[in-house]
Amino acid sequence: MSAAQDRPATIEPWVRDILRCPVTGAELVEGTGPDGSPELVSTDPDTTLAYPVRDGVPVLLADEARRV
Template sequence: MSGDRQDEEAATTLEPWARALLRCPVTGAELVDGTDADGRPVLVSQDAERPLVYPVRDGIPVLLADEARPA
């Protein structure tokens, strides 16, 4: 694993109390860590009816409705 990749993964690790605060801005559902098809970190909405995926760029979750894509 490259140093950059390791740094990116470490930057997306949140304390449990901080993770509990994050919610999908569209559905209000809980968000959990995931990876996209290219192996990049994402946050995945746990809404069963409308699951969405949000990108994580430079370790920062981009929680904008316009950035969401279907899971």
């Protein structure tokens, strides 16, 4: 595994601030998945979903989301 793969891919704060959960419209915050991979987590208290971040690109598709 290369050094780049060891660190989670971060998203610029200004980008993260404008992104919203496509299902609930809630704010997204940076998180880490069960396998250590980066993800964006919805802050909606009723339906918390986590979206993967692959190669620094958030995948904001409902089908790709995981329930937290």
